Each structure stands twice: as C-alpha cells, then as structure tokens.
Amino acid sequence: MFDFTLPSLGADMDEGKLIEWKVKPGDAVSKGQVVAIVDTSKAAVDVEIWQDGVVHELLIEPGERIPVGTVLATLLEPGEEAPPQGAARGGRQAGARAPAAPGAGAAETARLRISPAARKRAEALGVDLARLNGSGPGGAVTLADVEVAVQPGAPKAPEAAPAAHPAADRNAEMRRAIAAAMSRSKREIPHYYLSETIPMARAQNWLTQANEGRPITERLLMAVVQLKAVAAALAQYPEMNGFFRDGRFEPVQAAHIGVAISLRQGGLIAPALHDVGSKPLDQLMRELADLVKRTRAGSLRSSEMSDPTITVTNLGEQGVETVMGVIYPPQVALVGFGRIMERPWVEDGALVALPTVVASLAADHRVSDGHRGALFLAELRERLLRPEEL
Amino acid sequence: MRISYREAMRQALHDALASDPRVFLMGEDVGRYGGTYAVSKGFYDEFGPERIRDTPLSELGFVGAGIGAALGGMRPIVEVMTVNFSLLALDQIVNSAALLRHMSGGQVSVPLVIRMATGAGRQLAAQHSHSLENWYAHIPGIRVLAPATIADARGMLAPALADPDPVVMFEHAQLYNMEGKLPDNWQCDIERAAIRRPGSQLSLITYGGSLPKALDAAAELARDGIDVEVVDLRVLRPLDTETIAESVSRTHRAVIVDEGWRSGSLAAEVMARIVENCFYDLDAPPVRVCSEEVPIPYAKHMEGAALPQPAKIVAAVREVLNV
Numbered sequence: 001m002f003d004f005t006l007p008s009l010g011a012d013m014d015e016g017k018l019i020e021w022k023v024k025p026g027d028a029v030s031k032g033q034v035v036a037i038v039d040t041s042k043a044a045v046d047v048e049i050w051q052d053g054v055v056h057e058l059l060i061e062p063g064e065r066i067p068v069g070t071v072l073a074t075l076l077e078p079g080e081e082a083p084p085q086g087a088a089r090g091g092r093q094a095g096a097r098a099p100a101a102p103g104a105g106a107a108e109t110a111r112l113r114i115s116p117a118a119r120k121r122a123e124a125l126g127v128d129l130a131r132l133n134g135s136g137p138g139g140a141v142t143l144a145d146v147e148v149a150v151q152p153g154a155p156k157a158p159e160a161a162p163a164a165h166p167a168a169d170r171n172a173e174m175r176r177a178i179a180a181a182m183s184r185s186k187r188e189i190p191h192y193y194l195s196e197t198i199p200m201a202r203a204q205n206w207l208t209q210a211n212e213g214r215p216i217t218e219r220l221l222m223a224v225v226q227l228k229a230v231a232a233a234l235a236q237y238p239e240m241n242g243f244f245r246d247g248r249f250e251p252v253q254a255a256h257i258g259v260a261i262s263l264r265q266g267g268l269i270a271p272a273l274h275d276v277g278s279k280p281l282d283q284l285m286r287e288l289a290d291l292v293k294r295t296r297a298g299s300l301r302s303s304e305m306s307d308p309t310i311t312v313t314n315l316g317e318q319g320v321e322t323v324m325g326v327i328y329p330p331q332v333a334l335v336g337f338g339r340i341m342e343r344p345w346v347e348d349g350a351l352v353a354l355p356t357v358v359a360s361l362a363a364d365h366r367v368s369d370g371h372r373g374a375l376f377l378a379e380l381r382e383r384l385l386r387p388e389e390l
Numbered sequence: 391m392r393i394s395y396r397e398a399m400r401q402a403l404h405d406a407l408a409s410d411p412r413v414f415l416m417g418e419d420v421g422r423y424g425g426t427y428a429v430s431k432g433f434y435d436e437f438g439p440e441r442i443r444d445t446p447l448s449e450l451g452f453v454g455a456g457i458g459a460a461l462g463g464m465r466p467i468v469e470v471m472t473v474n475f476s477l478l479a480l481d482q483i484v485n486s487a488a489l490l491r492h493m494s495g496g497q498v499s500v501p502l503v504i505r506m507a508t509g510a511g512r513q514l515a516a517q518h519s520h521s522l523e524n525w526y527a528h529i530p531g532i533r534v535l536a537p538a539t540i541a542d543a544r545g546m547l548a549p550a551l552a553d554p555d556p557v558v559m560f561e562h563a564q565l566y567n568m569e570g571k572l573p574d575n576w577q578c579d580i581e582r583a584a585i586r587r588p589g590s591q592l593s594l595i596t597y598g599g600s601l602p603k604a605l606d607a608a609a610e611l612a613r614d615g616i617d618v619e620v621v622d623l624r625v626l627r628p629l630d631t632e633t634i635a636e637s638v639s640r641t642h643r644a645v646i647v648d649e650g651w652r653s654g655s656l657a658a659e660v661m662a663r664i665v666e667n668c669f670y671d672l673d674a675p676p677v678r679v680c681s682e683e684v685p686i687p688y689a690k691h692m693e694g695a696a697l698p699q700p701a702k703i704v705a706a707v708r709e710v711l712n713v
Contacts, residue, residue, distance in 0.1 A: 115673040117642050136674055137712045143642055143673045 009305035012181035041173035113140035229383035231255035231277035240333040258308025271304035332364035398543035417469030449479035488531030516685035538601040545578035562599030589619030596647035597623035607703035642673035652680035
C-alpha cells in the first residue's frame, strides 16, 4: 500500500482545497492519470498520480483545505490484496474528516468539528450536519453554515464548494502567492542579468515561408520558435535548466519551459510546456495554444504547475524593448524577450534597418557565472539565426 | 465639554473633597508636588496639608494608616503611586482592608478608596510596567474598578466613596492624556459592564488601557464590513457576568483583550464564565489577546510587541471569524 499526498504545485503553494475526486475506491489508476482537482491560489489544477495502483481509501473530502504533503488517499500496489477491515492506515491530518467510502471497508469517522451553537441550531432545524461544509476556524461547521443550508436554493452537497470562491478572493490570493514567490526569489537568489540584441530578419523570413499555405489555425508563432531556440541553447548550457534546492543545483535533462501567461483578471501563471527540445515546432505550437487556453480557463495539470525547469517571458506584445526578469524559485534562470522592432544595424560595414529582438537572461549566480550566461545568450542568438535547424 | 481623563479624575477628587469633610487624600507626592500624574495639582493650596497629606515612601505604612482612618469614621482616598509599588502594601490590602468586616463579625467596615496607576507602554521597563489588576480581582472583600473613559474617570469615585467596603481603582497611565467629551450624565454605577460599541458578529471584551485599542481595532474591522461589539468590563470585581453572557449569547463569538499576562489572567476568568454560561451559544472557541509572557521590555519596539495592540486584536478577530 502506498500514500498519495498533495504535491506542491509551485514554490508559492503551501496549501490547497480539494475540489473533486476523479476516482473512487476500487478504481485502478495508472501513472500520469488525473485523480483529483485541487484549487490553489492560482487555479483549479488537475492533480496526476505518479504510480500505478488501485485506490484503496479516500481520506480527504471535497471542500477541505489541506497543507501540501497531506495524505489524500491510500492505494494498493498492483496485485496487492486489500488489508482486512479496520486495518486502515493512519497518516491523516488530525481533525480531517473521513469520507464514507462505500465498499472500501470500515471508514473510521472522526468527530466532526461543529460549534456548539451550530449543533443546537441544526437540531432545531433538523439539518444533517454531516452534509455541511465548515467555514469556521479549522473547518468547523458554524451557525451560518447551518442557516445557509436551510435557505431555499442552498447548495445541497459539498460538491458546490468551488463556487464559494469569489473572484476577488482568488485575485487577492494570487497576488499574495506571487508576492511570496518573488520576495523569496529576490531574498535568496543572487541574480545577474545579461542581454543581447539578436537580428530577426532570417527568423521572420523563414517563419513567413513556413506559414505560407497553412490555414490560420495551424500557423506558427514567433513565440514558439523562440521557445525552441531556448531549449536548443539549454542543451549546450545545462546549468541554466533545473532547480536549486537544499543548497545545491539539480540539473534537469529535459527542457520543461515555464511559459509566463498573464491572466485577464490580473496576475500570471507560468505552466510548463514539456520537453520543448525534443518536439517538432508544429506539435509545440498546438501544445502552446492548448496550454494558454487551459491556463486562462483555470484547468491546468499538476505536472504543468510543478515541472518548469526554466521560465521564458515574452513582453514584446506589450511593447517593451527589454525584460529583466525575476527568477521563479527553485528555478535558476529566466529568459526574456522584448518586442521585435526595426533598429539601425551595421552589417558588413553598412548601416541597414533590421528587425531585431533583445533577449535577456536573469540567472542564479550560485549556479552559473556571467561568462557561461554570455555564451548561453550567444548560442541562443546563433539558434535564432538558423531557424531552419530548429 | 472636552476634557482629559486626568482633568475628569481631578474634578471627581475635587468634588469629593469639597462635599464631604471626612474625605482626605493621602499618598506619595500628592501634596506639594501635585501628584505624580498631576491629578491633585493645586489641591494642597486649596484644601491644606491636613486633607492633602504627603506620605513617606512606605506603602505598607500609609495604606495601613488609611485603613485606620477609615475604621475611625473618615473616608480616606489613598493614592498608591502605581500598582508596581502596591505590592509592598499587599498585606494591608488583602489581610486587613479586605477581611476586617469578616474578621470582626461585621462590627467594623473599611470605607477606603485606594487609587493606583497601572499598565505599560511608556518605556518604564519591567519593574514599572505591571498590569496586576487580576491579583486584586481575585480577593473577596474588595471591589475593583477600572475606569477607561472620561465619564467613568469623572463618575466612579463618588459611588466608590459611598461603598462601605474597600474599593481599589486602577487608572491606566496611558489614559491620563486621553481627551474626550464629558457627557452631561456622567454619574454612573460601579456594578455593571458597559457596551461601548454595539455589534453583531463578535464580542470584544476588555477593560482599562486596552479599551481604546479594542475600539481602534473594531473601527478598522468595520471598514472591512466586520461588525464587532466592544464590551468594557469597568468593574473587575465583582464581574458583571450577566452583561458578558448577554453579549456573547447574541454574537456567538468572543475575543478577550487583557494587558495582563495570559496565565491566570482576568481574561482567563472572563473566558471561563463565557464557557460556563454560553457554551451552547458559542460558534467558535473564544480567543485571548494578552501580553506576551515575558518581563515587559524597555526597548520601545519590543515593549510594543509584548503588549496587546490593535493589529493583534484584528488578527485574533479574523481568526475567530475565519475571514
């Protein structure tokens, strides 16, 4: 038997609220399957499981707010027999409620947290307290919860919980989460910054040709060319790709690039575009479009939240020339692209007007030095000068 | 009329001295110096050294003398400069003043008023920053008052003097400079707690120097749409359980603010009474905001951090309401 715990879906997450289980006891699950939806300060995230097995017991009920690391469910290894009744494993958070798990043995029922006033009122009104979601301290059911439950049109089941998260709260929470992550970054990470102006005429021409004859929906964007170029450069300079944790750098082979996506209501998320280096541009374009759409709709997968090994931010559309970014911990680098614009350019001794872009690198000085950073940016420039190889 | 707490107390003393020849004021520096907190300024010239008596630095001695005078038919007001020094007079207050009616089988009573400043917040360091109201509120046989408003500073002394048994009045040193309107009907009882700000979501229960902080916190919470009631205990012994219970039964939640240390505090007593009387009306566990359990620091920022503050009160209220 093994535990399924709430993963950290980013450096700025320390708790989440379970919205929905996608599995029930007895279901077989496979690696990568979405098993639950968890609300973080940023989005409702589809949480995946990373081990094959059979769901044994769900320990947390939808609506509960739980810290990262909480055991959400127990699972049996493939082929493992269910233990005898009553042998349910511990490990639940104190005070957490055990759900009724039909067919999964005796679900122990922890005492519900109900305020004395709520209990008295519920008795008078004939309300079933076990059906209510607590909004009080520690998730306790309060008087107001009981009174809301008897109003006409009141939500009957805890599944309606997500609606109780007003947009204003979400925005404030996201602001707090961003504030915490960025403060930590500036507190802990000794940033250094480099920038390089890259001629983009060849890349633009190549892109125009590549898009010729394609329907609008399948056209490539320069953003995806830039992402692929970053991934190619990372292969040469692995010290920009990975995590700095517990005092040391953990390089990552694959380039899972966090793409900074701003949200219409404010704030931003940088979910991972997985393994950019090994995928063709067409596929990357489809995945990027899907990622942006799902980010704005608030339905991301847990691996997309926790996997980015580097972040790329593109503020060119907003019209700035240069971005000097803040690294998202525990990553060790951030690449920024500004606007592609025509600038005076000297080529072969002649002054010409050329489209160029300023690419910048913010990198962690604990992991790399300016010399390597400069070589990385030079490599990025070379890659963008030879777009046909991407 | 707008006056200071100090002026309100001065007027109350002046009234008492002017209207009853049995009343006299006694204590360290109350005469020629005009009182450590300038409450009796000018009294020495007006009423003379017989009735405004400077005493040696001997709390045990002059509180005892006050008890003797009360037994002899006078109505003494003894000013022990601060609660810190009153520890030297504890034997007279606890063993004599509080108990003589009982020990004499009801033959004598001690109509004595003892005034003392209390509390921290002025960088006077650990030995001069105590809040020990709860020690006195523990003792049967004395009444303990904590005037926290201009009206109570003006109005509490007269009924205290009329009480046939000893009364201890705590004046928080941070309140003397507070200014406010003296209402026309400042006459008051020394029996009941008072609701200083009506509210519906939570009862913020406090007394003395913490009242202005609680009111500040309530005002800040109101800006966020959180409606909090503020209850001023006023009388620390005997506690007005009825008013506390009525308020908490209505709001279902309580935060108690007390500058005393948490362990064995008045806040603990209030909380116990809430649980005894309102258990089935409670919608969340009551919470206390007390001083940190350390000697009160001298350094300003640390002293501030050790005491209840509006921000701590706001945080406690939000915790209880889970908002």
